[in-house]
Amino acid sequence: xxxxxxxxxxxxxxxxxxxxxxxxxxxxxxxxxxxxxxxxxxxxxxxxxxxxxxxxxxxxxxxxxxxxxxxxxxxxxxxxxxxxxxxxxxxxxxxxxxxxxxxxxxxxxxxxx
Amino acid sequence: xxxxxxxxxxxxxxxxxxxxxxxxxxxxxxxxxxxxxxxxxxxxxxxxxxxxxxxxxxxxxxxxxxxxxxxxxxxxxxxxxxxxxxxxxxxxxxxxxxxxxxxxxxxxxxxxx
Numbered sequence: 001x002x003x004x005x006x007x008x009x010x011x012x013x014x015x016x017x018x019x020x021x022x023x024x025x026x027x028x029x030x031x032x033x034x035x036x037x038x039x040x041x042x043x044x045x046x047x048x049x050x051x052x053x054x055x056x057x058x059x060x061x062x063x064x065x066x067x068x069x070x071x072x073x074x075x076x077x078x079x080x081x082x083x084x085x086x087x088x089x090x091x092x093x094x095x096x097x098x099x100x101x102x103x104x105x106x107x108x109x110x111x112x113x
Numbered sequence: 114x115x116x117x118x119x120x121x122x123x124x125x126x127x128x129x130x131x132x133x134x135x136x137x138x139x140x141x142x143x144x145x146x147x148x149x150x151x152x153x154x155x156x157x158x159x160x161x162x163x164x165x166x167x168x169x170x171x172x173x174x175x176x177x178x179x180x181x182x183x184x185x186x187x188x189x190x191x192x193x194x195x196x197x198x199x200x201x202x203x204x205x206x207x208x209x210x211x212x213x214x215x216x217x218x219x220x221x222x223x224x225x226x
């Protein structure tokens with residue numbers, strides 16, 4: 001069965017622009033979580049969606065937002081991009097927590113110039 | 114903020130040797146999970162151990178959990194060059210089961226052929 005699909009794989013944006021990243025979870029998985037990974041901070045939790053509702057949110061500014069659609073696909077949006085937003089953005093899906101592990105996508109590498 | 118902290122930060126061993134990585138965490142947990150990440154890719158779920166379990170095996174992997182010391186270890190036996198990757202522990206804290214997975218900063222393992 002297909003894994004978690006993230007698009008695009010690579011993205012270069014200019015400061016001040018906005019960006020939308022997409023994540024398609026494994027079929028049947030209703031929980032989608034987003035993480036930002038940087039060399040200095042490691043993996044930082046952004047938010048989690050379950051059945052179209054945001055269930056948890058990390059400590060990121062309001063420029064970071066997300067949503068989940070009825071088919072469980074999720075998008076995250078970053079507005080007014082800053083250089084520090086350059087990172088690998090990872091999406092993970094799961095059936096339900098805490099009993100199951102996450103399946104991660106390959107990530108979107110965002111570079112802000 | 115990081116819940117789990119892996120130790121050591123980096124580990125270099127010869128092929129065939131065993132590799133041991135440790136993880137310490139701060140709060141009570143529902144379960145602890147280990148993930149592997151190859152350079153710049155998504156994370157792969159390796160093993161999950163619940164808070165009422167003390168040891169778990171999966172192929173060449175052995176995970177232990179000591180909730181009294183708030184620590185876990187991951188042992189990879191008979192390591193191979195293909196085991197070269199970063200390894201992360203992640204904890205699912207809280208009683209509700211709806212808290213996000215929090216990752217440590219990882220141990221970078223290099224297996225030299």
